[in-house]
Amino acid sequence: MRKKLLALLLPAALLTGTTAVLLTSPGLTFAAPDAGWQRMEGTPWLPVEQLIAFDENNILAADRSVSKWDGAKWTAEPLPELDSAVSGLAARGPSDVWAVGQSASAHFNGRGWTRYDYDRTGQFQQAMHAVAPLSASRAMAVGWYQDNIKLPGDGRRIPAVQLWNGTGWTQATVPDLGLPRGADAALLGVAGTGQNEAWVVGGSWWAEHDGDALLLYYDGQSWRRIQVGFAATLNAVTAFAPDDVWVGGFSVRDGTQIPVAAHWDGTRWTPTETVDVPESGFKSFTRTASGEVLAVTGDYLIDPWRKSGGHTELLAWKDNRWQRQAKPASRGLNAITAVPGSDTLIVGGRDADDQPAAWSLGAGHRESPPFAGEQLKISYDNGFEFSLKFTGADRMHWTVLAGQDPAEGDERIVHRKLADQVYELRWVERDGTSVRQVQNWKNRTVTAEITLPEPQTLRLHGTFSVLG
Template sequence: MPSRISSSPRRSARLPLLAALAITLVTGSLALAGQSGDPTTPATPTAATHPAPSLDSTRQSEQWQATPVPVGKGDLTAVAALSHTQAWAVGYRLNSATSLKAIALRWDGKTWTQESTLPDNSFPQALAVRSAGDIWAVGSASAHWDGTKWTAYPLDNDPAGHVVPDAVTTTSDGKAWTVGRAMGRSIKDGVPAIQSWDGKAWHRQSLPDVGKGELSGITAVAPNDIWAVGAAYAADENAKQSALLLHFDGKNWQRMTAPGPGTTHNWLGAVTALSANDIWAVGGSTTTGGTERPLAVHWDGSAWSTATTPDVADGRLRAVGETGDGDLWTLGGKGAAPVALRWNAQHSQWEKSTAPDLVVRSFTTVPHSADLWATGIARDGDLIPTITHLKG
């Protein structure tokens, strides 16, 4: 997503896009339609019931492999895959010191090539792929790919200000959903925002009053079972920022109690639904000294609870997903310090695993596969777009 100014211990604000040419960007969330509990796909057993994947030395020794990309300078902010031979990545090509172009890349099983450019001012930060002819990208605006061309669609007006989406997903009834924030003059004025696409236009959703805050991730079990996550900002400098969980039951959005250390600032950045009773959300928390560490919470159908994570400095988590062989992964990190965690169901805890060698913007699993893709920029160099692949 476009760069953020920290107005809270979490992260948050978008600068004018060209400011992204000079400073590091951070990713938004992504969703692959059908991998987030979409009822059109077989139900996935819950983390508590499916066999614990073995964290054997063979898998741990595997390395992420960089794949060539047709972009010399820029950034790749989101990735999603339908299969081994169908994946998409979106981001920017830097044309000059003051000019960039939004682009979409496609993986055909062998190489990444540029499939298209996106409409002006679309600036994609998150991606939802239902099929090769039905793709949504959101960022400063929203755009839809019908298999031939991109079409930009304006978001609905919000009385709180300009809507900046951070994540997008689709549901089996043909709708799309995007979450983010609506803000006036600055991020400090931002409030959580959700909009839904009915096939013709985006419509603002009525939300419970949670004060200032933002939403950074969304996942759908079904059209009447949708979760959004983010952060509720601290009311004053002595208060704590808290993780934010909202649930849609088909009629209304309601705030749910979010777990997390009450003595720290907490936030959630991404969420994935394996089933109605098996949902993971990830983010981070900060200690009194300002150190960030991973935060992961789980929904079992009745309540949210905090899961054990390793004490990784700068271990903020940005994306979470399950592979076709039942492995749960979450990726993130701060700047040039990438972090990858893998769920050990046998010991009911998240454990450090091999991290991709890049500044992580986004990652995705591949349906019916143990493979993973991660996108971002190289840790060394000046805005060198990078895509890496972990073959299962």
């Protein structure tokens, strides 16, 4: 067996029970979840898929229905029967809210909800996935419909768009997208930019092709398809301004889903650096009052009734790259929003027990971390999943989680204090070790714990890859 070396050099600092901890390095980033996050009382019906915040006491969540946060608890909104789950939620304000299901929509005018059916002329089966207001009297819903239905599962999916004209929905003509004959395609997200304009995203699939990104621009009269520069399925689109638009989703590489995103600055689309979060895709974007852009990634093709299977992260766009942030302990995050006029964040998804949940993080808790592992160095052939534990501010404990854990005093683990609050922890895998050899562990999730004096435990999560 080839020898592998893992060395870590960390400048440590005093920890407190409310401190968020972040360690960064080229190739490895840690973030401590639960630091400052508070679970919002009550339970949405099913995992939150979308969030809209009007203020801290008026937040809406799409959870296959619509739930409302009133500052104290979540309660179900009295939606009319839509014949399907709510798949999209959007608003111009607290008195102008749209909720769309696959078969029908509902609008809230400040006094109550009213059902509006789609125009289904000539379409056997139709499913709307997202909605966006375009103006005070116009809105757009996007999804797909099927043609040539004879038996369940027959036919191909074709992009569908419905336009609201102030009194009802009408079908809009989607241009030829230049896809191969027989390809399936669906529109999965839409965001209005004002003046009846919108960006629409989706994906297309055929034969063994894993997905071709669909990015369309609607100027109020006509359509234009934009090439984003990578193969992907795009699900998330958020327009903060006409010259500040984010889209995201996932690509499939070597059989694994990875998150991808791109940004529009009013002139061109620029793909962002790929994020190492396997089996995951961008699900939602938001921007705080201070201008920080954040996003959540999660299991992309999740059935709401089954357990989460992918990785989830809370990311911030800083220094032209995505950086992991402290997040609540959860099995999956699907949505994020910022309370208008503040840096307070709301996220929704599943908790650590796989139950529906939502959390809030006040702006005062989002402070700079007390220390960073800028001196961290790693050298190895393939990589290992591992854990490390800090006790107080003056001791560290190192544990390898590859196969059998080494016992206390294992000679393969060298743990020494180099200086005050500076440690070197080295693990050498020797021939004959009981720790199994692991191949191709690049980009695996790293888990660690910090035990604080109170006591309180924070869990650290990160991803590492081979360096150099």
